[in-house]
Amino acid sequence: TESEVVVIGSWASMYTSRVRIALAEKSIGYEFIEEDLSNRSPLLLKHNPIYKKIPVMIHKGKPICESLIIVQYIHETWKEGYPLLPSDPYLKSQAAFWADYIDKHIYSGAKKFLLAKGEEKQKGVEEFLGYLKVLESELGEKPYFNGESFGFVDMALICFYSHIIAFGKIGNFSVEKDTPKLFAWATQCMKRESVSKALADPNKVYESLIAHTS
Ligand SMILES: N[C@@H](CCC(=O)N[C@@H](CSO)C(=O)NCC(=O)O)C(=O)O
Numbered sequence: 001t002e003s004e005v006v007v008i009g010s011w012a013s014m015y016t017s018r019v020r021i022a023l024a025e026k027s028i029g030y031e032f033i034e035e036d037l038s039n040r041s042p043l044l045l046k047h048n049p050i051y052k053k054i055p056v057m058i059h060k061g062k063p064i065c066e067s068l069i070i071v072q073y074i075h076e077t078w079k080e081g082y083p084l085l086p087s088d089p090y091l092k093s094q095a096a097f098w099a100d101y102i103d104k105h106i107y108s109g110a111k112k113f114l115l116a117k118g119e120e121k122q123k124g125v126e127e128f129l130g131y132l133k134v135l136e137s138e139l140g141e142k143p144y145f146n147g148e149s150f151g152f153v154d155m156a157l158i159c160f161y162s163h164i165i166a167f168g169k170i171g172n173f174s175v176e177k178d179t180p181k182l183f184a185w186a187t188q189c190m191k192r193e194s195v196s197k198a199l200a201d202p203n204k205v206y207e208s209l210i211a212h213t214s
Pocket residue numbers: 012013014015016037052053054055065066067068
């Protein structure tokens with residue numbers, strides 16, 4: 001693979017979608033390699049020997065791992081075009097805080113109820129909705145987490161949207177009813193081609209989740 005930019009990822013991986021959104025916002029072309037995590041490729045093992053996870057971005061032969069770090073690398077490497085992070089250090093710190101909050105709570109929170117039954121499941125769903133409500137109150141009346149324009153935190157969360165819809169099917173909650181502000185925000189983000197082209201179909205995500213959690 002001699003393309004200048006290569007992404008090793010998967011259609012079902014929200015973290016991979018994050019990188020695809022960032023590259024699209026910067027109009028950077030790349031080669032995409034679909035990884036089979038049940039049978040990892042030598043390329044993945046070579047370029048992410050520590051975590052053996054996707055996504056990995058390979059730029060001029062050198063690997064960058066961890067989706068938020070990849071987005072920051074893209075921001076710093078391709079300086080022209082759409083800004084992926086605020087230039088102000090304080091605003092950048094707040095964006096990093098909320099992206100970190102998302103990565104600490106959203107997927108791990110969902111896993112609590114995806115595999116649970118009955119009382120445990122209900123408790124897990126309430127806890128998960130609690131994390132979404134914290135994000136909802138952080139969003140407040142702003143159109144985007146970063147304020148007036150789509151930015152780093154928006155990218156960090158919207159990549160989960162198809163999964164959150166699928167989680168709602170399993171956990172019997174509705175984003176539209178339970179977190180209406182997030183629903184309105186996501187609907188707005190989905191109008192961006194960079195987002196709509198990167199996210200998996202929620203039904204496909206749902207099918208793969210129940211296949212893996214039944
Ligand atoms: N913090 C990392 C998480 C990547 C990840 O978990 N990727 C998953 C696929 S997406 O659900 C993965 O590679 N899982 C394989 C494994 O956990 O072994 C990031 O932001 O890039």
